[in-house]
Amino acid sequence: MSFTEPWLFDIPLSAGAELYKWDYEFDEYDKDSIGGKLRFGYPLYDYVRGYLTYTLDLTNIHNVADDAASSIQNDEGEHLKSSISP
Secondary structure (H helix, E strand, O other), X not given: XXXXXEXXXXXXXXXXXXXXEEEXXXXXXXXXXXXEEEXXXXXEEOOEEEEEXXXXXXXXXXXXXXXXXXXXXXXXXXXXXXXXXX
16 A cells, blocks of 8 residues: 655655555465555656655565575564665
8 A cells, every 4th residue: 555645745745655565475485574664755856856765664484495595594584674765
């Protein structure tokens, strides 16, 4: 689910929010994610807009097969990611 307001507070500041829940079933493991994003944008030049996005994501990797790659086996369990990106 996503929503964007293109003109916030009577200025050309855009703001948006996104919520998601993903469930993936791969051959060697399962991955469930739930999270969201908040983003803000402002015009920098003609036809150029800069964005700042905050993301919060909780991922659970489970049902890992014994013959899965070692990198997948090492990532098994819950992981929380919080990030800000331009």
